[in-house]
Amino acid sequence: MPIDREDGDTVRAPSLKSVMPLSAAAVLLAALVGPATAARSASLREVLLVGNAQGGTVSFVDGRTYRNLGSFDAVPDLDERLRAMNPVERAGYEAVNRIQGYRKLVDDMAVSPDGRTLYVSRGNLADAVAFDIAGRRMLWRYKIEGFKADHAALSADGRHFVVSATTASAAQVIDTATGRLVTDIPTGTYPHANDYSPDGSLLYNSSIGVTSLPRSLNALKGARQLTVVDGATLKVLRKHTFEYGIRPAVFTPDNRTMYAQFSYLNGFAEVDLTTGKITRKVEMPFSEAGGRLAADDYPQNSAHHGMAMSADGGELCVAGTIDDYVAIVDRPGLTTRGYVHYDTGSLPYWTATAADGRHCSVSLSEKDVISVVDYETAREVARVPVGDFPQRERLGQVSEDVIGSLDAAAG
Numbered sequence: 001m002p003i004d005r006e007d008g009d010t011v012r013a014p015s016l017k018s019v020m021p022l023s024a025a026a027v028l029l030a031a032l033v034g035p036a037t038a039a040r041s042a043s044l045r046e047v048l049l050v051g052n053a054q055g056g057t058v059s060f061v062d063g064r065t066y067r068n069l070g071s072f073d074a075v076p077d078l079d080e081r082l083r084a085m086n087p088v089e090r091a092g093y094e095a096v097n098r099i100q101g102y103r104k105l106v107d108d109m110a111v112s113p114d115g116r117t118l119y120v121s122r123g124n125l126a127d128a129v130a131f132d133i134a135g136r137r138m139l140w141r142y143k144i145e146g147f148k149a150d151h152a153a154l155s156a157d158g159r160h161f162v163v164s165a166t167t168a169s170a171a172q173v174i175d176t177a178t179g180r181l182v183t184d185i186p187t188g189t190y191p192h193a194n195d196y197s198p199d200g201s202l203l204y205n206s207s208i209g210v211t212s213l214p215r216s217l218n219a220l221k222g223a224r225q226l227t228v229v230d231g232a233t234l235k236v237l238r239k240h241t242f243e244y245g246i247r248p249a250v251f252t253p254d255n256r257t258m259y260a261q262f263s264y265l266n267g268f269a270e271v272d273l274t275t276g277k278i279t280r281k282v283e284m285p286f287s288e289a290g291g292r293l294a295a296d297d298y299p300q301n302s303a304h305h306g307m308a309m310s311a312d313g314g315e316l317c318v319a320g321t322i323d324d325y326v327a328i329v330d331r332p333g334l335t336t337r338g339y340v341h342y343d344t345g346s347l348p349y350w351t352a353t354a355a356d357g358r359h360c361s362v363s364l365s366e367k368d369v370i371s372v373v374d375y376e377t378a379r380e381v382a383r384v385p386v387g388d389f390p391q392r393e394r395l396g397q398v399s400e401d402v403i404g405s406l407d408a409a410a411g
Contacts, residue, residue, distance in 0.1 A: 044115045044397035046355040050363065050370060051120075051394075052387030056105035058118065059386040060406055063355035063395065066372050066382045070406025072133060074120045075105050081125055089126075092147030092167075096124050099212045100300070102389070110154035110161065111396035112176065119161045119176065121152040128152070128163045128174055133398065134405045140179025144172060151392070153194035153203070155231070162203065164191035171205045171227075173234055183234050189222025192246065196231060198253040203229040208245030208263060208301065215264060215295045218244070226258070226276070240276025248307040248350070250316070259309070259316055263301040266290070268318055270334070282334050287323035289344050298322055299347070306350045310375045311357020317373065319348040319362060326351065326362045326371070328378040338378025340371065352393035363390040 046063030056075035061068055075081075085093060097103050104123030111118055117139065118131045126149050130139040146167035153162045160182060161174045171191055173182040188207025195204045209221030226240040242262065249260035251273070258271040267284040271277070284304070299305070299321060306319025306326070315337065316329040324346050328337045342348060342364060350363040354372070359381065362371040370390060372382040 044399055045403065046395070046397050047111075048352065048354065048361055048370070049109050049111060049118075049394045049396055050386045050390045051106040051109050051392040052368075053104045053106050053123065053365075053389045053391045054102055055388030057387045057407075058106060058109050058120065059390070060398065060403065061361075061370065061384055061386070066361075066370075066384050068384055068386060069403050070408060071387060072118060072131070072136075072406055074109070074118075074129070074131070075122065075125070076136075077138070078105070078125075081127075089147070093124055093126070096148050100124070106392075107150055108152040108163075108392045108394070110152065110394055111398060112154075113158040115396065115398040116402060117176070119152070119154060121149040121163045123149055125149070126165075128161060128172075130161075130176065130179060133402045136405060142172075142174050142179050142181065144168075145170060145184075150191065151193045153196055155196065156200040162194045162205075164194060164205065166190050166192075169207075169222075171203075171229075185227070185229055185234060185236065187227050188225035188239075188241075190245070191227075193248060195249065195251060197251055197255050199255070201231050202237075202255060203231050203234075204249070204251065204258075205229065206246035206249060206260070208247065211245070211263075211300045215301075221245070224263075226271075228273075238276075240271075240273075242276075242278075245301060247302050247305050248319075250307050250309040252313065259307060261302065261304045261307055261318075264295050264298065264303055266303040266320070266323070268304065268307065268316075280334060282329070284318070284320060284327060284336075285323070287320070287325065287341075287344075289324070290320070290322035293322055299349075306348060306362065308351040308353045308360050310353060310360075315375045317351045317353065317360035317362070317375065319351050321347060321349055324348065326360070326373055328360070328373065328375055340373050340378065340380045342371070343367070349391050350393055352395065355395055361393055363393060365389050365391055 048061040050059040057071040059071045107123035108121040126144045129141045145165045148166035150164035150166045171185040187205045190208045192208045193206040205227040209224045224242050224245045228237045245263035247261035261268045267282045269278045270280040305321045308317040318327045324342045325339045346364040347366040348362050349365040360373045370384040
């Protein structure tokens with residue numbers, strides 16, 4: 001039987017290859033795959049986990065060949081969960097579905113350092129769960145406070161799974177061994193992303209403000225801030241506030257610079273993490289369709305949603321969500337090397353650097369595929385069918401018996 005927990009209310013530089021020391025590049029790659037992942041056994045296979053938000057499954061894609069290895073059902077208890085909701089929970093569930101425009105069953109996920117346990121933040125079900133993948137067994141469930149579980153992050157040692165409790169203005173830290181709450185971290189309004197720094201010493205939580213309010217009422221959206229947390233003590237160290245909500249972001253190994261997308265910005269910005277000030281802003285071109293959209297029609301206020309960095313730190317991979325492209329941008333000049341354009345309405349909605357550090361995978365949410373783009377050439381090299389509405393992507397490693405237990409590669 002699973003343990004059900006409800007303890008809470010529930011950036012072609014001189015190709016930074018020649019500038020960045022090898023050790024620093026190694027640190028960055030470790031950060032991209034997760035510090036714990038970098039130290040794992042060579043016997044484990046590198047995979048890209050793809051959360052199929054509407055389908056409720058997680059696809060496992062080979063990290064080198066980009067073959068879909070199969071999927072895992074992350075909501076085997078869906079009917080049970082819906083029946084168990086009290087009237088207030090059900091009303092909150094329906095409200096979140098309506099505001100978001102669809103039912104998000106999988107928001108984020110991570111795999112344990114030993115490659116055997118899958119942790120999932122289950123979006124509109126407002127919970128976090130752990131599964132024994134090979135055994136296809138739920139180990140525990142924790143009810144997140146409020147009505148929505150958002151982005152998540154797994155600590156380097158695999159001990160803590162951090163999930164944003166959107167409507168509760170908190171990041172909840174869950175003990176992965178027990179499924180119990182460790183602590184609540186106060187955040188800005190509508191906490192969104194959780195990202196550990198490349199060295200694992202810091203946890204960054206980004207808040208986006210109330211997305212259901214129109215842009216004209218931006219001042220009323222609440223605190224849009226980057227909350228910097230000590231990774232060991234889980235205490236808040238400082239906060240940086242911004243005019244608009246922080247969307248996907250990446251962080252340099254020295255913990256001094258953040259590249260982030262912001263609500264309504266058709267592009268991204270460079271932020272000094274010491275001062276919290278925007279040092280450079282890049283406005284990218286609109287597509288014909290994207291340029292016709294009113295700001296209030298951007299998906300959840302985000303014009304662009306998806307940021308990744310190559311392993312050598314030389315390039316950024318930027319998803320132009322409303323513009324149906326992904327751009328490869330060189331650092332430190334922040335000049336665009338090239339674009340991959342997709343069919344109108346493809347909705348590129350997330351990016352992640354592949355295990356080799358040289359490719360960027362892009363979720364085309366409305367096409368149910370992952371596009372793989374070469375950082376050096378800025379060209380698409382593969383497309384991988386996955387499940388219904390892929391969005392979040394995370395790297396991990398799993399054992400062969402885990403791969404053998406997955407459902408056929410369709411979702």
